[in-house]
Amino acid sequence: MTIQQQPVGIVAGSTRAISYRTTGSGHGSIVRLMSPSDLGHLIKPFVFLDLFEGESSFIHGMPMHPHSGIATVTVITEGNLRFEDAGSGSGMIDYGGVEWMRAGGGVWHGKEMSVGTSKRIQGFQLWVALPPALENASVDSQYLESSVMPEVGPARVILGAYEGVKSPVRAPDGMNYLLVTLQAGESWTYVPPNDHESLWLSVSRGALSAPGLVNAGEMAVFEPGNGAVTLMAVQKDAVFVIGSATPHPYDLALGSYSVHTNPKALRAGEAKIAEIGVRLREYLQNPDRSASVPVFK
Known part of the structure; x- marks a missing residue:
């Protein structure tokens, strides 16, 4: 991953400057824009960001994998995917739709999303580091179709609350995450809450003037502060x-699939992941049960 540090004041928004920008590193249909070991340290609780784009069939190649200590937030920006989960039913997620997975103390997942009706798919997956009260808590999943996600002007409120509108996602307080579409030449000002010192954006289509140019496939991190x-x-x-x-x-x-606030919590999360993995492998050895295992916890 190549991260470029911008001299403060060279690329500026209304009152904020961009301090870092990156185009990440590609892995097939997935571009890793941020990891906990790089930009995630600067803008935590946001610790990981992937931009995925390609033929919808790439979703079939997603293996079952574990997480603990974090929540994952998957947002669709183009095309659609079908979700199916024993506890949540089934449906379709398209532009502005959301999958929220609070891994907490440990979960294996990867098969709850499948190809929808579109040939191509694009979207972001974000990891959010959880506070101590939730990092080893029970798993919590939500699958929210775009029709239930609130809008404020050109923005969908994915996490948090903005201009009096609150997201239905059961995320911890203290963070906002918005999906925005602007028409060519249209301007929009984001005014973060006073205590939101961490601020970043990533473009999936088109380009933004901030006023310096931020292109599609790029992530930009703003200097700490509370300016718009x-x-x-x-x-x-x-x-x-x-x-x-x-x-x-x-x-x-940091673990391979986990992010916690301290080594003890990490050890607990990884032990739970290992225990669930044993049960998952035993489950899959039964031929009658191997067809679909969306989430195992």
Whole structure:
């Protein structure tokens, strides 16, 4: 991953400057824009970001995998995917639809989403580091179709609350995550809450003037503060996500699929993941049960 540090004041929004930008590193249909070991340390609780794009069939290649200590937030920006989960039913997630998975103390998942009706799919997956009270808590999943996600002007409120509108996602307080589409030449100003010192955005289609150019496939991290940013779509429509938060005041204890606030919590999460993995493998050895295992906890 290549991360470029911008001199403060060279690329500025209304009152904020971009301090880092990256185009990440590609892995087939997935571009890793942020990991807990790089930019995640700067803008935690946001610790991981993937931009995925390609033929919808790539979703079939997603293996079952574990998580603990985090929540994952999957947002669709183009096309659609079908969700199916024993506890939540089934349906379709398209532009603005959301999958929220609070892994907490441990979960294996990867098969709850499948190909929908579109040939291509694009979207973001974000990891959010959880506070101590939730990092080893029970699993909590939500699958929210776009029709239930609230809007404020050009923005869908994915996490948190903005301009008096609250997301239905059961996320911890202290962070906002918005999906925004601006028409060519349209401007929009994001005014974060006063204590949201962490601020970043990533563009999936088009380009933004901030006023410096942020192109599709790029992630930009703003300098700490509480100032607003004014963004304008350049030449054509732009689609992007923007996040702000009260800084996560804990260290990041990192495992292969886990992020916790301390080594003890990490050990507990990884032990739970291992225990669930044993049960999952035993479950899959029964031929009658191997067809579909969306989530195992």
